[in-house]
Amino acid sequence: MDKIQLTWKMDHGVPGCDTDSNSPLARAVSQLFKEGKPFSNLCMCFFKDISATLRWFGVFVQSTGDKAIYFPGFVKDFNQIQGFQGKNLKWNKSFAFDHISLEKDRLKWHLTSRESKDHLGRPGT
Numbered sequence: 001m002d003k004i005q006l007t008w009k010m011d012h013g014v015p016g017c018d019t020d021s022n023s024p025l026a027r028a029v030s031q032l033f034k035e036g037k038p039f040s041n042l043c044m045c046f047f048k049d050i051s052a053t054l055r056w057f058g059v060f061v062q063s064t065g066d067k068a069i070y071f072p073g074f075v076k077d078f079n080q081i082q083g084f085q086g087k088n089l090k091w092n093k094s095f096a097f098d099h100i101s102l103e104k105d106r107l108k109w110h111l112t113s114r115e116s117k118d119h120l121g122r123p124g125t
Contacts (some may be wrong), residue, residue, distance in 0.1 A: 057072075
């Protein structure tokens with residue numbers, strides 16, 4: 001089987017190799033490599049925690065259809081989601097959350113599960 005390996009070298013952070021397929025960068029590029037969904041821009045974002053350790057904030061990509069997509073830097077997988085509209089519960093369901101998409105018109109957004117199996121939302125921004 002052929003393998004594509006993405007290598008990115010940074011001057012910051014702990015030395016080593018992040019081989020986690022759940023990292024935000026791996027999830028963002030899987031849209032390209034596994035699903036054939038290209039993007040025009042990619043921006044990796046980090047922050048320093050209270051111990052000054054560099055951590056993932058997430059990865060933003062701009063799809064070729066001009067959606068802005070954010071892949072958060074999770075420590076653990078999310079498998080349940082609740083959503084409220086005001087004080088009213090709108091969603092409470094099992095949901096393997098992967099990313100948030102801001103639509104091209106920038107007026108609507110939605111949540112997408114792993115492997116794009118499910119979508120939630122389209123509320124106004």
